[in-house]
Amino acid sequence: MPKTGMLTTIPDFTLTPRIDQVGAEERASRFTKRSIKKEAKVNGLKLVLNMIDLTTLEGKDTEGKVKQLCYKAMHLHDALPGLPAVAAVCVYPTMVKTAKNALKGSGIKVASVATGFPSGQASRDVKIRDTRYAVDNGADEVDMVISRGKFHAGEYNYVFDEIAAVKEACGEARLKVILETSDLITFDKIRRASDIAMYAGADFIKTATGKIQPPSSMPVALIMIEAIRDFYYKTGKMVGMKPAGGISKAKVALHYLVMVKEVLGEAWMNNHWFRFGASSLANDVLMQIMKEKTGVYQCASYFSID
């Protein structure tokens, strides 16, 4: 048994709570009915900015591209003083060193995807080495993908053990476990995978790679957030949440904040426990903050894309 912070006995994952999709969607839609205006909006948007994992995960990424992204992370919009920085920059393992250097002294974390991202179709050995490579190069956080094929085949022990092994390979780095919810399809399976990840030692659970459609959604994130709450209640251990993929609008990000606030509460309302994985969200948030400040609707051309 790896030392994964296990605080309780491992439950039978075939018995995880059942989810009614329609009810979950109704609940999620209630969060979107909250009206966030004025001061609450500006405060919320700043919080969102501070929770962003600014991300580039392209086959065509270069060191140059990553350096530019890191610069953007540190200078979101210099025309607007007093903005918080993003939480992290998220890159492939080969770009970790570049990012680490570029962000030196900024306090911004470097997150690296690993374990055969995005499909996860690699041997355990390759996944462990992928993880070690990222960590050895200075990654503060590792975003792993689970083996969805094994999960669908009912091999929950395999999935569990793999996460535990990666967690061990992470050492001090915090582990985010990507469920790739659009591969899991049903809410019941999303809940089950959440539980497996948390009991296996995840520091965060994360919705998606952003590489497949449809992107993750509020109801999916709600299922995971409720799993986090239940895990906290059972074990006393907090686990972070990272929705990723498809969140590109400030308004949607605020809905997520509402959801965190009303399901998990105060303790999770910071970037140690909640992140947005996004590439284009930051600029929309900046535009909204600018709009609130100036009263004028903004144009994307005035905000640097990276």
Place this chain on the structure above:
Amino acid sequence: MEKEIKKSSLSVSENGIEKKTTQKRLEVLKTYKIYIGGQFPRTESGRYYVASSAAGKQLANVCLSSRKDFRDAVVAARNAFGGWSNRAAFNRGQILYRMAEMLEGRKAQFIEELIQQDTSRSKAEKEVNLAIDRLIYYSGWCDKFQQVFSAVNPVATSHFNFSVPEPTGVVSIIAPQQDGLIGLVSVIAPVIAGGNTCIVLASESKPLCSVTFAEVINSSDMPAGVVNILTGKPSELASWFVNHMDVNATIYCEKDSSVQKMMQDKAALNVKRIFFYDKINWNSDEGQSPYFIMDTQEIKTTWHPIEHIAGSGGGY
């Protein structure tokens, strides 16, 4: 019940051959008892009244049921309700059919009783035949009216929603006074076809068939308590039939407006459903319809979410 009552239509004693060889045989007279919970008790009150023909001929001593008999019958009906309403509708249909079979087999007795109660032979035969056919009519409806009167409702949200009729519960019935058999059958059949149980007060002036019909019911695999038949006076019992908290609906078949008003008033006690079948010709086709069944049905609507993940078109 010590009085000797001779059945006018029995003519065995007039058989010449028998006369020659034997002395006149004393007839065995039938005791007309009430029917509660599958038993044939006498009324707890010990009272009786004499049923007689229009010409004043005494036909039988008949139980003058009391409110306590009614109370006992309600208990029996309530106890029977769960089992009867949960039976397969097909099985209820079979039991109603069995009642028709039993009635067919005892046709002669019913005809004779009707004749005693001043119906002509041809009319009596017609009435008994119609009663048999009516049971078969409702036997067939047992597993069909639900289909006709149900609905799947196309609600706008992602839910499956359907409405089905369910029996309202225990029904008290004051049967038509004029039509001793067809009236009785016509009010009992739709109520029990729909899964209710009932307590019926038979025609005061023509009670004979009701007790004999109870015997038919009792030999038809009908669970005890589904149909309970009392004899007696509507004038005494009508208010008790409606003034009971454990009765869900009351059917009254006469035109007496003061009784109707009394019933509507007392029905408020427990928001009882009240039906007046006071304009129905039970000897015609208007005396049978699935709408009679529906009177003692409630509509239950059930909702359940429909998962809509695959192929929903929308992202999730």
Place this chain on the structure above:
Amino acid sequence: MPVTNKKNIKKSNTIKLKFDTGWSYAPAPESKSSASFNKQYDLFINGEWVNPLSHKYFDTINPANEEKLAEVAEANAADVDRAVKAARNAYEKVWKKMPAKERAKYIFRIARMIQERAREFAIIESMDGGKPIRESRDFDIPTAANHFFYYAGWADKLEYAFPNRNSNSLGVAGQIIPWNFPMLMAAWKIAPALATGNTVVLKPAETTPLTAMKLAEVIRESGLPEGVVNIVSGGGATGAAIVNHPDINKIAFTGSTEVGKLIQRAVAGTNKKVTLELGGKAANIIFEDAPIDQAVEGVINGVYFNQGHVCCAGSRLYVQESVAKELIRKLRDRIETLIVGDPLDKNTDIGAINSRQQLDTIHKYLKIGKDEGYQMYESSCSLPAKGYWCRPTIFTDVAQSARIAQEEIFGPVLAILTFRTDDEVIQKANNTPYGLSAGVWTDKGSKIFNMTKRMRAGVIWANTFNKFDPTSPFGGYKESGYGREGGLHGLLPYVNLSN
């Protein structure tokens, strides 16, 4: 307020969620400017606003601040008589004779006009009745419009509704509606009555007459023939005048079982056809295999929807003992996040209690619950100084015999009871004079059908709660009334059938 990384990290042993976050929502009041209503309303009779013969008016107030909104005419028996005469005249001379498809088009038109003015209706509904704007905007008003739209289409298709029978209109329908869903109940009453060819005299509730007055405006604008719909405001005496009027053919009432019984007595000896939609004390049953988080939402939606002023509210919660602790913890967390306050604020979840009188009733039951020794939890939220308010409240470990488990409270108060077996809970659920609605939560299909079949109630929600739709019949068993509203089955109460 940028947050530093390590701030607010909880020690793992303090297992309690805290919802009072640094980030809170600013007030988001709906603007009142898009809604207008008069300072005074007369009676709407024969297509016109007429002064009441009673010469009396009464105030309708905003329960959220106790301020007077308007004054409304109080119809007496003579006023009701005038309205009935107008309805009779319209029935005999116009409405009965009109081709059904033309009748339909008027009703469609009313539906459309409500949709166009939905925002205005929603704001007035929330001001007059205290319900959150989110509910009046997203539920009451759209559902009311949809109800007209649905029944409009039935008008020329009635021969398909009743196999082998002809349906005949009844005449004049007297309709008395409650204060909990003023506009929606008006739609539930008027739409099927008109579609089946009847004319209407409608009395809105004393505390919530304004949307009915706005509806009268819409009806007038729609060009509906004069007298087809008449709206007479007033209190109990006005209702009694309708019930007792000899020229009314049909009474449709939604309200308390107590008044329903009075009506049933009052119409004794008449030929008035009656439908009653009365009280309830719905059992909401949660099994251990239920989708528990959705069940929590179902409970919340079941008992706190519309401040609990819902006849079908899931006010009796039965939880299987093995999950009771978890469920109660989640419910307690959940009520902490319910926002109680200004009904016009878009973020409000629970608005104002409809009236002082109703608030007193709720307080009476809270006291009874406490006096009987049940554990009470309420939200820690603060309440506005003026107006009528009640925190969402939970009683746990309640006994079947408790008054709070037996009597309709009609407020945001939940009684939680536990159970062990299926048989036990079915018996307990049915152990009530009421039979309006019920809920069941389990992941097991065969159990759902067992439960939904055996529970004696007119509407059963399985793995959901408090759902309504124009196509879906609504109404009770037992003392919850008789007759159905909504759907195909909602037509029958407004017709006589003939061969």
